[in-house]
Amino acid sequence: MKCVQWVKIVFCLILAALSVYLFVVSCGVEYPILIAREHVRFRQEMPTMDSWINSPFGKLKNYVFNVTNAEEFRSGRDKRLKVQEIGPIVYKIVGFNDILERNATNVKYSKHRYHSVEFLPEESVAPDVLNWTITSTNNVMLGAATKLKHMAPLSAFGFDATFMMEDMFITDTIYYFLWEFTRPLLQALSKMSNMRANVAVLHNALKDKEEIYTVNIGPERGIENFFRIETLNDEVIIREQLPHTKRYTPDQCPFNVTGALDNSLYPPFIQPDTPLDIVAIESCRVLPLTYQRQERYNGLDAFRYTLLKVNQTPPACLSTSYGIKLPDGMFDVSQCVINDAPSAFSMPHFYGSGYNWSEHYEGYTPNAEDHEPYILLEPVTGIPVMERYRFQSNIPIPDLRWFSSKLTRFSHMMIPSFWYEFEMGQLPGFVTALMWINVNVVQHMQPYCMGLFLLVAMWSVLKAIRVACGGIGYVGLFRKVCCGDMGTVTALETKFPAANLSLAVAVK
Ligand SMILES: *[C@@H]1O[C@H](CO)[C@@H](O)[C@H](O)[C@H]1NC(C)=O
Ligand SMILES: *[C@@H]1O[C@H](CO)[C@@H](O)[C@H](O)[C@H]1NC(C)=O
Ligand SMILES: *[C@@H]1O[C@H](CO)[C@@H](O)[C@H](O)[C@H]1NC(C)=O
Ligand SMILES: *[C@@H]1O[C@H](CO)[C@@H](O)[C@H](O)[C@H]1NC(C)=O
Ligand SMILES: *[C@@H]1O[C@H](CO)[C@@H](O)[C@H](O)[C@H]1NC(C)=O
Numbered sequence: 274m275k276c277v278q279w280v281k282i283v284f285c286l287i288l289a290a291l292s293v294y295l296f297v298v299s300c301g302v303e304y305p306i307l308i309a310r311e312h313v314r315f316r317q318e319m320p321t322m323d324s325w326i327n328s329p330f331g332k333l334k335n336y337v338f339n340v341t342n343a344e345e346f347r348s349g350r351d352k353r354l355k356v357q358e359i360g361p362i363v364y365k366i367v368g369f370n371d372i373l374e375r376n377a378t379n380v381k382y383s384k385h386r387y388h389s390v391e392f393l394p395e396e397s398v399a400p401d402v403l404n405w406t407i408t409s410t411n412n413v414m415l416g417a418a419t420k421l422k423h424m425a426p427l428s429a430f431g432f433d434a435t436f437m438m439e440d441m442f443i444t445d446t447i448y449y450f451l452w453e454f455t456r457p458l459l460q461a462l463s464k465m466s467n468m469r470a471n472v473a474v475l476h477n478a479l480k481d482k483e484e485i486y487t488v489n490i491g492p493e494r495g496i497e498n499f500f501r502i503e504t505l506n507d508e509v510i511i512r513e514q515l516p517h518t519k520r521y522t523p524d525q526c527p528f529n530v531t532g533a534l535d536n537s538l539y540p541p542f543i544q545p546d547t548p549l550d551i552v553a554i555e556s557c558r559v560l561p562l563t564y565q566r567q568e569r570y571n572g573l574d575a576f577r578y579t580l581l582k583v584n585q586t587p588p589a590c591l592s593t594s595y596g597i598k599l600p601d602g603m604f605d606v607s608q609c610v611i612n613d614a615p616s617a618f619s620m621p622h623f624y625g626s627g628y629n630w631s632e633h634y635e636g637y638t639p640n641a642e643d644h645e646p647y648i649l650l651e652p653v654t655g656i657p658v659m660e661r662y663r664f665q666s667n668i669p670i671p672d673l674r675w676f677s678s679k680l681t682r683f684s685h686m687m688i689p690s691f692w693y694e695f696e697m698g699q700l701p702g703f704v705t706a707l708m709w710i711n712v713n714v715v716q717h718m719q720p721y722c723m724g725l726f727l728l729v730a731m732w733s734v735l736k737a738i739r740v741a742c743g744g745i746g747y748v749g750l751f752r753k754v755c756c757g758d759m760g761t762v763t764a765l766e767t768k769f770p771a772a773n774l775s776l777a778v779a780v781k
């Protein structure tokens with residue numbers, strides 16, 4: 274035999290052995306699990322790592338309300354406030370996750386959600402919207418009255434004297450309300466105490482908060498525990514809720530972050546009944562996700578989850594704000610906003626809340642399409658593909674009967690300060706492509722691959738035999754095998770009786 278023949282034979286036998294090996298290995302594993310085990314190792318070299326490090330990214334769309342009948346309300350001619358929504362006022366947001374430590378089972382990182390914030394004039398309702406003038410309720414005065422009513426109920430008289438100079442409405446630019454809102458009294462107080470003078474909503478909402486997560490990674494911790502939180506800021510309890518741990522049990526108060534997620538990545542292979550909670554850092558709580566339905570997005574089948582359910586009763590520890598019982602569909606956030614101001618979150622326009630806003634307002638248009646917050650999650654990879662994270666911040670007003678008449682009129686109202694929507698940006702094309710391959714190819718390819726390995730194994734063994742027989746074709750081989758006409762050629766395994774040779778090949 275020539276050297277070339279030997280090389281061919283050896284090559285074919287190696288190929289056969291490799292295919293058989295791959296086939297045998299494939300019998301013992303599931304490809305999707307194999308891929309998921311690699312994914313949860315969360316390696317630095319992962320192609321999706323860059324996209325995660327520079328997340329969250331997207332647009333922050335803000336909406337404010339202009340009171341259009343301030344005069345009529347002040348004079349008592351109108352019983353209800355007429356409001357007009359103005360927005361969106363859009364900012365581009367790019368976050369940053371800074372990995373501090375990592376080992377096989379944990380990664381610790383610091384999240385900076387508002388690493389970069391840039392106004393997008395062209396995407397806003399008008400390029401000069403920040404210069405528009407609106408009229409708003411005097412939320413500093415109303416917040417202070419609410420707080421005082423709770424802490425020192427007899428102080429109403431002193432309060433009125435202090436706020437004599439303050440009007441109940443303020444007219445200024447949108448920029449002022451979003452970024453620079455302050456009152457003379459606040460400025461005075463901030464010099465004497467740790468009160469903050471600037472209570473503008475965006476100025477405070479976009480301040481960097483300390484967010485250091487330690488989360489599970491790696492197959493050792495279980496694929497189903499991937500990215501589930503161990504600690505936040507080295508604690509298991511959300512810092513702002515610590516006072517609640519004395520009075521409430523964990524099922525009455527969502528303060529334990531163990532097993533929750535930071536909403537950047539989720540474990541793979543999610544089912545509709547997989548328990549998922551996220552840390553909602555802006556409201557200092559853990560927020561359970563509620564599975565709604567499947568939804569198609571960008572060629573992927575995603576699960577849709579809502580953040581708040583319609584008329585959901587708030588957890589016991591978040592059901593009052595400064596002694597005011599909150600209606601369903603709202604929850605208290607005063608312990609985590611600037612100056613501990615009385616405030617409660619709801620869905621925008623009071624959608625899905627028990628507050629009968631039409632007693633006090635005209636002009637809200639609550640609806641699920643525009644106001645329900647949701648997340649679309651691709652369940653096989655556990656990667657969020659779309660998100661509209663929406664909340665409205667409100668000041669709940671108690672009974673202000675003993676205060677001056679201008680304040681009394683606001684009794685029992687909910688005063689919205691603004692609402693916002695964080696719309697997650699499109700994932701980079703190659704991330705979506707990888708997800709698509711994972712969902713549509715990897716999940717189904719195992720039988721085909723295993724079949725292919727068998728075929729290759731069979732073909733290469735036959736090829737080796739044919740080469741050994743002097744380069745005969747399949748017909749020649751068939752004839753030889755059937756008629757026992759093996760000739761004088763040094764063939765492989767020619768000692769086998771005919772019927773048993775073909776069997777041996779088939780088994781391989
Ligand atoms: C807000 O309402 C006032 C009173 O109706 C009106 O004059 C003003 O133009 C409104 N602002 C905007 C930005 O529409
Ligand atoms: C990884 O680090 C965490 C703390 O960050 C520690 O609790 C854990 O034991 C470490 N695991 C290994 C395998 O070293
Ligand atoms: C808004 O007003 C300020 C000061 O009046 C001016 O400098 C700025 O150019 C205005 N911006 C727009 C977009 O009109
Ligand atoms: C938090 O939850 C975890 C898991 O449910 C539990 O093991 C842990 O004891 C809880 N910690 C506190 C302080 O409640
Ligand atoms: C809500 O308030 C409006 C206006 O006062 C009233 O007509 C309506 O009956 C109230 N709805 C409920 C459910 O109380």
Ligand SMILES: *[C@@H]1O[C@H](CO)[C@@H](O)[C@H](O)[C@H]1NC(C)=O
Binds near residue numbers: 773
């Ligand atoms: C195949 O080989 C086995 C022994 O390994 C033998 O018992 C059997 O008779 C053979 N079959 C034929 C068809 O020759």
